[in-house]
Amino acid sequence: MTDLVVPAPGLPTVPTSSGGRFPVRRVYCVGRNYAAHAREMGHDPDREPPFFFGKPADALVTDGADSPYPTLTARLEYEVELVVALGRGGRDVSVADALGLVWGYAVGIDLTRRDLQAEAKRLGRPWDLAKGFDHSAPIGAIVPAAGVDPTSGAVTLHVDGVLRQSGDLAEQIWSVAETIAALSRAVALAPGDLLFTGTPEGVGPVARGSVLRGAVAGVGVVETHVV
Numbered sequence: 001m002t003d004l005v006v007p008a009p010g011l012p013t014v015p016t017s018s019g020g021r022f023p024v025r026r027v028y029c030v031g032r033n034y035a036a037h038a039r040e041m042g043h044d045p046d047r048e049p050p051f052f053f054g055k056p057a058d059a060l061v062t063d064g065a066d067s068p069y070p071t072l073t074a075r076l077e078y079e080v081e082l083v084v085a086l087g088r089g090g091r092d093v094s095v096a097d098a099l100g101l102v103w104g105y106a107v108g109i110d111l112t113r114r115d116l117q118a119e120a121k122r123l124g125r126p127w128d129l130a131k132g133f134d135h136s137a138p139i140g141a142i143v144p145a146a147g148v149d150p151t152s153g154a155v156t157l158h159v160d161g162v163l164r165q166s167g168d169l170a171e172q173i174w175s176v177a178e179t180i181a182a183l184s185r186a187v188a189l190a191p192g193d194l195l196f197t198g199t200p201e202g203v204g205p206v207a208r209g210s211v212l213r214g215a216v217a218g219v220g221v222v223e224t225h226v227v
């Protein structure tokens, strides 16, 4: 017996490299965290505090699963990103302590309805439906933090085998530790939180039928077929 008045939603989980499953509470994303990407989007990179947006936890697409081309857009774009998976929570976390919250890392793709985002920017409206639509967050297996250096490593994205994005974690404006610390001043972080840490330059459109393959050296890959 239960007093739930509608069926309880399932708990989104992401496979880990060791065969476990990481339960997801929230998905945060940081914007414009690589100078060259900020420039390609028409902004001057600077050291203004990082800004955040979110995606629903059930927008995650596990590695190898299809990503349906979303409605309401003629400009779906890929953004390959390092994803941080938190195993511990906290608030007002110091930069020195921030990496101690991390359970592991994965490769993610921040799929974006760029035309809707541009309209939202122009009209001063929220980004939610430009960024947080169904199936908007492909993610690879989460690997344990031990042995991963989140301060350097090649970040690449191939579309149908052609290299489209190429950067390095060392180019992040705000490091993983600095980003976690900044986010923890805005919200209380908790186990199960994911953080997409921004994308290097080279974002662009993807067509139905294409295969996206993102990779971060030392972390792994994510692949999805846009259908």
Ligand code: MN
Pocket (backbone or CB within 6 Å): 029, 030, 031, 079, 081, 110, 196, 198, 199
């Ligand atoms: Mn992004």
